[in-house]
Amino acid sequence: MSAPNNSYDPVEVTPLSPDEVARMRDEALAAVAAAADLDQLKAARLAHAGDRSPLALANREIGALPPAARAEAGKRVGGARRDIGEALKRRQAELEEERDARVLVEEAVDVTLPTRRSTPGGRHPVTTVAERMADIFVAMGFDVAEGPEVEAEWFNFDALNFLPDHPARTMQDTFFVESPSGGDSRTVLRTHTSPVQVRALVERELPVYVVAPGTTYRTDELDATHTPVFHQLEGLVVDEGITMGHLRGAIDAFVDGMFGSGLRTRFRPSYFPFTEPSAEVDMECFVCRGASVGDPANPCRTCSSEGWIELGGCGIVNPRVLTAAGVDTDRYSGWAFGLGVERSLMFAHGVADMHDMVEGDVRFTAAFGMEI
CATH class of the missing domain: 3.30.930.10 (Bira Bifunctional Protein; Domain 2)
Structure with a gap:
């Protein structure tokens, strides 16, 4: 079994570079903000916070770094994923509030109106x-x-x-x-x-x-x-x-x-x-x-x-x-x-x-x- 490469430069692992992590984070935040309903938000979550999302794949590359570089890369990727998770929670709350308000208007029932419990009869x-x-x-x-x-x-x-x-x-x-x-x-x-x-x-x-x-x-x-x-x-x-x-x-x-x-x-x-x-x-x-x-x-x-x-x-x-x-x-x-x-x-x-x-x-x- 080979030992870790202590001389490996983390900057050379492109997905872990500060610019690339920032780009993936900004792209995810933009997709979350653009979600117009809960279905679109679900699609954005799977694309940018799921197991196959770019940041999740970048996080797997941290194990290939020298021990001295892992902490900084982990902090950088973890912070980006945390920002995306918080944005998802905020947008989820906003969209649910909008949905509930819309349902109250569209499905409102005026219980003060008299109702007919049976169909009125008529001449045959x-x-x-x-x-x-x-x-x-x-x-x-x-x-x-x-x-x-x-x-x-x-x-x-x-x-x-x-x-x-x-x-x-x-x-x-x-x-x-x-x-x-x-x-x-x-x-x-x-x-x-x-x-x-x-x-x-x-x-x-x-x-x-x-x-x-x-x-x-x-x-x-x-x-x-x-x-x-x-x-x-x-x-x-x-x-x-x-x-x-x-x-x-x-x-x-x-x-x-x-x-x-x-x-x-x-x-x-x-x-x-x-x-x-x-x-x-x-x-x-x-x-x-x-x-x-x-x-x-x-x-x-x-x-x-x-x-x-x-x-x-x-x-x-x-x-x-x-x-x-x-x-x-x-x-x-x-x-x-x-x-x-x-x-x-x-x-x-x-x-x-x-x-x-x-x-x-x-x-x-x-x-x-x-x-x-």
Whole structure:
């Protein structure tokens, strides 16, 4: 093992020269002072005070000096590293103080302001759409009629010309209400709002011009397009000289008011026990207006590129229904229609899934306005 070189001049070890140590110290102090945030200060600490920093590497050269020169070199390097450490502490305190002051301003919370612990409720869009539909007919001179949701079987079926063996009377379509004694109570949860027609004819003086919005019940499974509890808007006109043309005009006026002007409508032959003749009502698609038919490059999701949207059923009131309500069929005639409220909501606002309407999620309701 070789002995130390007692004649080695420390000045010749460049990193330990006074000028070089002073330069490294000044460079480190400048980097510390220039650090604008804690991340930059961390980078400056690693570069000028870390194990691989210039002064740390110079400090390792002291062992190669003669014993007489080590003290002076160690004092010089140690003083420079001490100055850098103190500068780092001062700058760290300054930057932390600036950060805390900034956080107090940017993340301030005024605890004196009142807060809402829960989202405010609002009217359901089904309700507002049903009222809007009814308002269109009220503007045409109709009255709004109401009836019970737990209805006598006579009003729900018999008076509307449903024969005793009609499929709609079975448990597959109808909720029957059990009597307290366990027998047949002859009452049901109404399957449509048409019983209000009969009640209006029985209770009101002729002529009758009414619309009846309300809740109805059927034993359907809840899916994207069906629900066991849904809403209808029923319309009834009974007067002298009423024709299918009057019905067509009322439907056109409703479509104009609900979906926009200029949309065509059409009637397709159908069958309902309480109307004869009967028809299904279609309106022209209000999105593509029929332009997507036969054009696979521009499909329409609203009407499935068919050009038409089904609205509901209608027809001339069956004379048997008028007779059941005590109306003179030789003098009076009338028409009736039934429109789905949920269907109108889905068409008007692009609602794709019936689950959204019944699950009570306030985020769905909020999209239509939190109207109280």
